Amino acid sequence: MESVSGTWAEIMSWMNQKSNMQAPENIISRLVLSAASYLLWQERNNRLFSRNHRTEMVIAREIIRKVRLRLLSFKFKWRPGIRRLLEKWQLPNGNMVIDPG
Secondary structure (H helix, E strand, O other): OOOOOOOOHHHHHHHHHHOOOOOOOHHHHHHHHHHHHHHHHHHHHHHHHOOOOOOOHHHHHHHHHHHHHOOOOOOOOOOOOOHHHHHHOOOOHEEEOOOOO
């Protein structure tokens, strides 16, 4: 999503265009958006109802942690760039399946 600006309208437009694509990057983008939406909603409720709040860095780390945990259950077919993706998310190479054919 490097080409998407930070506006909600552009994020949603990008998601609508890519929603049916099964490329790992698109799946991860959807997971990040889902985790971010959920955690921001949770943070909003915490601030309103319990006066607790976390810093932006803590929330960002929690988003990354939740997405990474979800990705650990995935099996990625080998393709160019997949090893770099696994390294970026600190996933073991065992999450990569080499398709014989």
